[in-house]
Amino acid sequence: MTTQGKDNQWLLWEVFVQSKSGQPHKHVGSVHAPDAEMALLNARDTYTRRNEGTSVWVVPAQSITASTPEEVGAFFDPAFDKVYRHPTFYNVPEGVKYL
Amino acid sequence: MTTLTSEELERRFQEKIDENQYIEPKDWMIEKYRQNMIRQISQHAHSEVVGMLPEGNWITRAPNLRRKVALLAKIQDEAGHGLYLYSAAETLGITREELLEQLHSGKAKYSNIFNYPTLTWADIGAVGWLVDGAAIINQVMLQRASYGPYARAMVRICREESFHQRQGFEIMLTLCRGNAEQKEMAQDALNRWWWPSLMMFGPNDKDSPHSAEMAKWRVKRETNDELRQRFIDRVVPQADFLGIKIPDSKLKWNETSQHYDFGQINWDEFYNVIKGNGPCNRERLKARIEAHEQGKWVRDAATAYANKRKNKAA
Ligand SMILES: [Fe+2]
Ligand SMILES: [Fe+2]
Numbered sequence: 277m278t279t280q281g282k283d284n285q286w287l288l289w290e291v292f293v294q295s296k297s298g299q300p301h302k303h304v305g306s307v308h309a310p311d312a313e314m315a316l317l318n319a320r321d322t323y324t325r326r327n328e329g330t331s332v333w334v335v336p337a338q339s340i341t342a343s344t345p346e347e348v349g350a351f352f353d354p355a356f357d358k359v360y361r362h363p364t365f366y367n368v369p370e371g372v373k374y375l
Numbered sequence: 376m377t378t379l380t381s382e383e384l385e386r387r388f389q390e391k392i393d394e395n396q397y398i399e400p401k402d403w404m405i406e407k408y409r410q411n412m413i414r415q416i417s418q419h420a421h422s423e424v425v426g427m428l429p430e431g432n433w434i435t436r437a438p439n440l441r442r443k444v445a446l447l448a449k450i451q452d453e454a455g456h457g458l459y460l461y462s463a464a465e466t467l468g469i470t471r472e473e474l475l476e477q478l479h480s481g482k483a484k485y486s487n488i489f490n491y492p493t494l495t496w497a498d499i500g501a502v503g504w505l506v507d508g509a510a511i512i513n514q515v516m517l518q519r520a521s522y523g524p525y526a527r528a529m530v531r532i533c534r535e536e537s538f539h540q541r542q543g544f545e546i547m548l549t550l551c552r553g554n555a556e557q558k559e560m561a562q563d564a565l566n567r568w569w570w571p572s573l574m575m576f577g578p579n580d581k582d583s584p585h586s587a588e589m590a591k592w593r594v595k596r597e598t599n600d601e602l603r604q605r606f607i608d609r610v611v612p613q614a615d616f617l618g619i620k621i622p623d624s625k626l627k628w629n630e631t632s633q634h635y636d637f638g639q640i641n642w643d644e645f646y647n648v649i650k651g652n653g654p655c656n657r658e659r660l661k662a663r664i665e666a667h668e669q670g671k672w673v674r675d676a677a678t679a680y681a682n683k684r685k686n687k688a689a
Contacts, residue, residue, distance in 0.1 A: 284678065285471035288462075305528070306462045308471060310681035322458050325451065326535075345402045 289315040294331040397523035400466035420460035421485035463524040490653030497564035503543015505572040521593040576603040
C-alpha cells in the first residue's frame, strides 16, 4: 500500500472483541487502516466506545480463509451420521448416577 | 459439486429468506438483491455521515459541558454507524472509494431530513427526539433484515441509538420548563421538524417504488405507513408531556382504530428536496467534500507513517 497521494481507503481488517475476561473473541465488524497498529486504534474507537471489550484482535481480511457456501453440504457432511459423538447415543441404566 | 440452474438457485435463495435464515456475503444471491442492498445500505451509511453536519454545527455553542459531551458522543456514534454500514456494504463487492465517490458526486442519496437547517439550540433537541426517534423505529425493524452483515450492524446501532433520542428529549424538556422564550424555541423547533420527520419513513405504500421487492426479500418487514403510524402514536403523548403542540390541525386520537389520525403530508416538498432543492442540499454536500479533502493530509500522513515503519522493519 504505497499509493500515497491518490484517495486511498487502505486495507480492510476484521475486528474481534473479547467482551469479558474468560470469554472467546467474537467477530464484531471491520475497519480500514494502513497498518496493524492503526487498525487496532480504529477498532477501539469504532467498536469499544462503551467499554464493550477487554481485548481486541485485528486480522487482515485477506488473511482469512473461509469455507465456501456452495460446498457447505459436502464440507460438513462427514459429521452428519456420527451420532455416536453425542452423549444421547449411549444407554445409561436406570439408577446409575453422575454419567 | 453439481451446477444448479439459476431458477433452482433463485428458489433456494427465496426459501432461505422465507425460513428466516440470513444471507451472508459469499452466499449466492439474486443480482438485483445485491444491487438493492448496496443501494439501501450505502444510503443508510451516507445518512449517518451527512447527519453529523447539522449537529456538528452546534458543538461549540452547546449551552453547557453536560450538553456538549453528550452531543459530541452522539455525533461520534453517528460516525461509527457510518463505518459499520460502509463495511456492511463493502461485503457486497463495492469499495469504500466507490462509495465515497458516489456520495461526493451527488449520485448517491442520503436521508432527506439532513437537508434542513438547525437554526437554534432547540433544533438539536428536536433532532435527537424526532429524527433519531424516527430512525430507531426503522432500524429496529431492520435488525432482522435478511442480509446478515446489515442486520448485525443494525443490532449494534440500535443499542447505541436510545441515548440519542433521550438526550434530545431532555433538551426539549429543559427548554419547555424554562422561560416563555425558551418554550417558544422548543415549539418553533417542533413546528419545523415535525413534517420532515414524518417524511423520513418514505412515500405512502402505494407510491413506494422498491417496497414490494424489499418486503419479499425480508428487508422491509413493515410498510412505510405502518412505521410512520407507530412513530406518531409514540411521539404525540411525548409532545403532550412537553406541553408543546404538534403542528397538525387534523391530528386526533381515533377510538376505533386505536391510532392517531393525522393530516396530509406535503409530498411535493419531499420530492423537491430529493431533487436537490431543499434548504441545505448544496451546503451539506459542499461541507462533506471539504471535510474529505481537508482530511487528505491526515490519510496521507498515516499512509506515510505505515510505510516508514514497514521499511524500517524490513
Ligand atoms: Fe445513527
Ligand atoms: Fe443517532
